Each structure stands twice: as C-alpha cells, then as structure tokens.
C-alpha cells in the first residue's frame with residue numbers, strides 16, 4: 164500500500180507548533196502513476212464520491228485502470244485495448260492524444276508561453292475567438308471563452324437576458340433538457356435528480372421539446388418571455404431530435420415575438436452531427452450558441468459562448484457594461500486556446516465533419532440492420548452523424564415468466580432497462596465502451612471520436628450482434644449472476 168496521508172480525527176490531540184510546521188505527507192506524481200487499482204478505488208471512495216462507486220460496480224467499470232489512450236482506444240492495466248464508442252459524451256472528437264494536438268501543446272510549453280490572460284491580452288485567445296467567428300454563420304461573431312459547458316451556457320443565458328431587457332426576464336426551456344449543473348443552467352435542466360432540492364431561479368417556463376405550438380402559445384400568453392434555450396439535439400435526454408421544419412418555424416416565431424434563441428451545442432456541436440453546428444442542418448442561425456467538450460481537443464477544459472454582435476453589444480457593449488461578464492480567471496488560458504485552435508484546424512484538414520456524416524450514416528444503417536434482426540430487443544435507432552441513440556424495449560414486459568421474479572433482485576436503476584446489461588457485456592466480453600443516459604435508462608448513447616472508421620463500426624456492430632444474439636433471458640441471467648458473484 165502507498166503511505167497515504169493519515170486522516171484527521173476528532174480524537175486527535177491538538178498539533179504542536181512544530182507539527183504544524185511539518186509538510187503534509189503528499190503523494191507525488193510518481194506515486195499517482197504507480198497506484199494500484201485497489202489503492203485508487205480506496206482513495207476515490209474516501210475523497211471523491213463513495214456512492215458513485217456503486218454504479219461503477221454495477222457496470223464493471225471499477226475493474227478498469229487506464230494506462231494509455233490513443234486514437235479510438237483505451238489500454239487498461241492488463242494491456243487490454245478498449246474501443247471507445249462513448250467518447251467522453253462528445254469530448255473526444257479527435258480521439259485520444261491526437262498527434263497534431265499533442266505537438267502544438269508541446270511546442271507551446273517549449274516556448275515558455277504565458278498562460279493566464281487577465282492582465283494582458285492573449286494573441287491565442289484573440290486567434291481562437293476569430294476562428295470561432297469565422298466558422299459560425301450569420302453575425303455570431305462575439306466570443307466569451309470559459310472552461311466548461313455549464314460556464315459557456317451560463318454566459319449564454321446572461322448575455323441573452325441582458326439583451327432581452329429587464330421587462331422580459333422569462334426563459335423558456337424544454338422537457339428532457341440538460342444544460343449543466345451550475346445553478347443558473349440547472350434551472351433550465353429538466354432532471355429531478357440533478358435539480359435535487361436546490362432553490363433554483365424561477366423565471367422559467369417549460370415546454371415539450373420540438374413542439375412549436377406549445378412554444379407559440381407560451382410566447383403569445385406571456386410577453387415577459389425574452390429568451391428560449393434548447394439543445395439542438397438532446398443528448399442527456401437520450402439523443403432526441405426535432406424535425407428541420409421545427410427549427411425554421413422557431414426562428415420565424417422568435418423573430419415575430421422578439422425572443423432570443425440560444426442553441427446549446429455543447430454536446431452536438433464541433434461537427435458531431437455532420438455539420439459544425441447541428442442547427443446548420445436547418446439552415447437557420449440562433450442569436451447565441453455555446454460549445455465545450457471537444458473544443459478542448461480531448462486534452463483540456465475549453466468552452467465558448469458565441470453571441471451575435473447585436474446581442475452582445477446590447478448586453479455588454481459599453482465601457483460601463485463591459486466588465487459585467489468579462490472573462491473569468493481561466494478564460495482564454497494559453498495552452499487551452501492553442502489546443503482549441505489546432506483542434507479546429509484538424510477538424511477541417513482531416514475532414515472529420517464529413518467523416519461524421521458518412522461513417523455516422525454507415526453506423527446508423529448497420530444499427531437499423533440489427534433492429535430488423537432483433538425487433539424484440541431494439542425499439543428505436545435515432546440520431547445523426549456520430550450522435551446516436553439506441554433505445555431498447557422494456558424487457559420487464561418481454562422476459563419469460565419464469566425469469567420475471569429475478570427482476571425484483573435488480574438495482575432500482577436497472578429495472579426494465581437493458582442498456583446497463585448490454586453495456587456491461589460489451590465491456591466485459593468484447594472490450595467496447597458505450598455510454599448510458601440518466602434520463603432514459605433504456606438508451607445507449609454512441610458518441611465515438613469523429614476519427615472513427617468503418618472498421619471500428621464493423622467491430623462495434625459485430626460485438627453488439629454477439630451480445631444481442633444471446634437473447635434477453637441469457638443477458639439478464641448472466642448479468643444477475645455476475646452481480647451475485649461480485650457480492651459474494
């Protein structure tokens with residue numbers, strides 16, 4: 164075992180001055196690198212999130228310690244290569260450790276560049292903002308740089324609220340939405356779990372996602388509505404899309420009522436849908452948008468809010484208003500900016516957006532083939548590009564009567580849901596990682612890096628076919644068996 168720092172207890176005698184002066188016993192980087200799976204688990208339990216370990220155990224994730232990551236693969240402590248169809252919920256457009264991104268970061272370090280861009284302007288922050296303005300359609304020209312999707316979305320709702328003006332403070336959001344966990348955007352996130360029992364902002368109106376009539380009614384009924392916030396493709400909700408016509412009608416409706424539209428592209432943006440922004444499929448432009456996740460090149464925290472010049476200038480365009488929501492401490496930090504600049508160039512140089520459209524289309528086709536083969540297991544395949552959802556049938560209805568009592572033995576989170584079992588088997592028997600979704604536990608999310616080739620899709624489909632080919636009863640029985648064995 165590592166000599167981990169000892170815990171303070173209430174019984175401990177008061178420390179002498181001499182002891183207080185002693186350096187705390189800290190683990191070094193070398194200690195962290197050498198840490199065993201058991202030690203890592205203990206520390207996770209003691210200092211990060213003991214309850215979360217329960218879910219990792221359900222899925223078998225607790226047995227994995229990652230030692231390397233390259234391209235489409237993780238490599239674990241036993242040298243096993245795990246195919247990444249999870250992609251960090253859309254954070255790994257370039258795969259793991261893309262060589263061009265690594266080289267750009269290395270060069271930046273070798274040149275002893277400054278990182279914090281608060282006192283002086285940064286040529287890197289300026290270049291990144293200019294690139295984002297060049298990519299973004301219409302007059303989406305003004306960029307706020309931050310470190311997380313939540314921060315970019317907070318910036319989005321604040322700029323829009325100020326531009327809408329004090330007489331129109333209400334914000335419309337959608338059922339099934341996810342916009343982050345900081346308190347402002349949590350107020351626009353439709354999850355009882357994440358909302359906890361926090362006291363959230365109450366100037367909000369909820370509508371069904373993709374329902375233009377509900378939005379029209381809301382706008383007509385309440386002139387205090389100034390802003391509407393929607394993910395262009397709902398990610399946390401289980402990959403849910405609205406038709407192209409919806410976005411065109413939304414744009415017209417917003418123009419008619421003078422409501423500002425914020426498109427949350429944190430998960431579906433950066434080329435994942437087969438266009439840089441998913442809203443480009445509808446040929447319309449929102450007033451404000453937000454990016455994060457893959458903007459950090461899979462290497463760092465980087466996020467951006469991009470607002471139309473008109474909206475931005477109205478909110479913060481004068482010296483008196485300029486500092487209301489200016490960059491925070493880590494906004495525009497040097498290495499994150501050059502990572503994002505290089506990533507955006509790689510995206511176009513390697514035609515990753517085109518690949519998302521073509522190879523993502525191939526993935527959808529192959530999944531439709533599996534749906535036709537296993538109609539009693541797969542309920543729906545949906546999505547666009549490399550943002551794909553696979554919804555399973557509720558097996559509690561279809562399981563043979565003999566096996567139904569076993570369902571009672573399952574963890575609450577797994578009842579009626581096949582995605583946990585299928586995902587756990589894909590990892591255990593086929594070395595493939597997929598993602599789940601809190602809102603709809605019957606959905607597997609597939610968000611592989613945009614470098615994913617047909618050969619990776621073929622490998623994934625063969626693995627999924629092998630798991631589903633065993634039939635629901637065996638999948639469920641096996642899973643329960645492995646849970647019982649791991650508890651014994």
Ligand SMILES: Cc1ncc(COP(=O)(O)O)c(C=O)c1O
Pocket residue numbers: 252310311312313314316341342343344394398399427428429430431455456
């Ligand atoms: C659509 C959307 N918006 C916002 C966020 C919040 O991003 P972050 O986790 O970086 O704060 C997420 C994260 O998953 C997201 O999917």
